[in-house]
Amino acid sequence: MRIVLQRGTRASVTVDMAVTGAIETGFLALVGVGQDDNERDVDYLIEKTFGLRVFVDEAGKMNKALADIDGDVLAVSQFTLYGDCRKGRRPSFVAAMEPQRANTLFERYVSGLRAKGLRVPTGVFGANMDVELLNDGPVTLLLCSKKSF
Numbered sequence: 001m002r003i004v005l006q007r008g009t010r011a012s013v014t015v016d017m018a019v020t021g022a023i024e025t026g027f028l029a030l031v032g033v034g035q036d037d038n039e040r041d042v043d044y045l046i047e048k049t050f051g052l053r054v055f056v057d058e059a060g061k062m063n064k065a066l067a068d069i070d071g072d073v074l075a076v077s078q079f080t081l082y083g084d085c086r087k088g089r090r091p092s093f094v095a096a097m098e099p100q101r102a103n104t105l106f107e108r109y110v111s112g113l114r115a116k117g118l119r120v121p122t123g124v125f126g127a128n129m130d131v132e133l134l135n136d137g138p139v140t141l142l143l144c145s146k147k148s149f
Helices: 039-051 099-115
Strands: 002-015 018-023 026-032 062-064 072-077 130-144
Touching: 002 039, 002 072, 018 072, 026 099, 026 130, 039 099, 039 130, 072 099
Parallel strands: 026 072
Antiparallel strands: 002 018, 002 026, 002 130
């Protein structure tokens, strides 16, 4: 499982000109699910997202986690994180999990963060979405449940 995690002061996702999710301070999480991902991968990334200390403390150091700042997570499904561009000019997405199973694992990620007390609005799985972000820092991190990205 792969996540592009971006720290932001606001983010939103729009589908068919209607906002389906928006946050103020927190993370925009672009979430991709791969063929060989399972519940353990999801649970690992729930803990990583929840506990990651990348928000600034009073001394200006990245030392606070989401719970410390009352932050939110805008979660957006993103199968293109498994695009392989090494050959030719069109990416191959064969490493991405098929949509129905991927949605189940994506929903597990969302519900796992919600169970920790976070507000987690989402986009619409499989839809064409417009995503906006005011990246804070900028801070953008790549999370992966496997040893290699």
